[in-house]
Amino acid sequence: MNPHEPLFWLVIITAIIAVSFILIAGAMIAMAVFVNRAVKSVNRLEEKLDPLINRANAVSEQAQAIAVQGRQIAEQFNVMSGHLSTATGNLAESTALIKEEVRGIMNLADETAEMAREKVEMVSRAIDTTHDRVATTTEFIQTKVIEPARELAAILAGVRRGLEVLVSPQPSPVDRTYADEEMFIG
Numbered sequence: 001m002n003p004h005e006p007l008f009w010l011v012i013i014t015a016i017i018a019v020s021f022i023l024i025a026g027a028m029i030a031m032a033v034f035v036n037r038a039v040k041s042v043n044r045l046e047e048k049l050d051p052l053i054n055r056a057n058a059v060s061e062q063a064q065a066i067a068v069q070g071r072q073i074a075e076q077f078n079v080m081s082g083h084l085s086t087a088t089g090n091l092a093e094s095t096a097l098i099k100e101e102v103r104g105i106m107n108l109a110d111e112t113a114e115m116a117r118e119k120v121e122m123v124s125r126a127i128d129t130t131h132d133r134v135a136t137t138t139e140f141i142q143t144k145v146i147e148p149a150r151e152l153a154a155i156l157a158g159v160r161r162g163l164e165v166l167v168s169p170q171p172s173p174v175d176r177t178y179a180d181e182e183m184f185i186g
Helices: 006-167
Strands: none
Touching: none
16 A cells, blocks of 8 residues: 555545544544443432431421511510510500509598598587586486475375374374374485
C-alpha cells in the first residue's frame, strides 16, 4: 500500500474511524459503568436517606402542626388578655363602686349612730323627767290627799263614836273594848 494511493488513505481513515468507534464504544461502556455505579450509589444513598427524609417530613409536619397550635394559642392568649383586661377594668370599677357604697354606708352609719345617740339622750331625759314628775306627783298626792284623808277619816270615826255615845239610849260600859281602827286618830 502506497501512501500515494487514495485507497491507502481510505484504509487509514477507516482504521482511524474504527479506532475512534472502538474508543467511543469503550468510552460509552466506561460511561455506562460509571453511570451504573453512580445510579447504584445514588440508589444506596436514597435508601439510606429515605428514612431520614421520611423523618424530616414527619418532623416538618409536626413542626407545622405545632406552628398552627402556637398560632391558635397566641390567638387564644390575645383573646384571654382582652378578657382579663376587661375583667380588670370591671374589677376596678366594681372596687370604686364598692368603696363609694362603703363610704355612703359609713356616713349613714355615723348619722344613724348620732341620731340614735340623740334619741337615747332624749328618751333618757324623758324617763328622768317622767320619774321626777311621778315622784313629785306621788309626794303631792301623799301630802295633799292621802294624809288629809286619813286625818279626816280619823276625825269622822271619832265623831261617829262620840255621837254613838251621846245618842245611844243607854250608855255603853266603859270596860268595853273598841277595835284598833276605831281607836285610831291620825
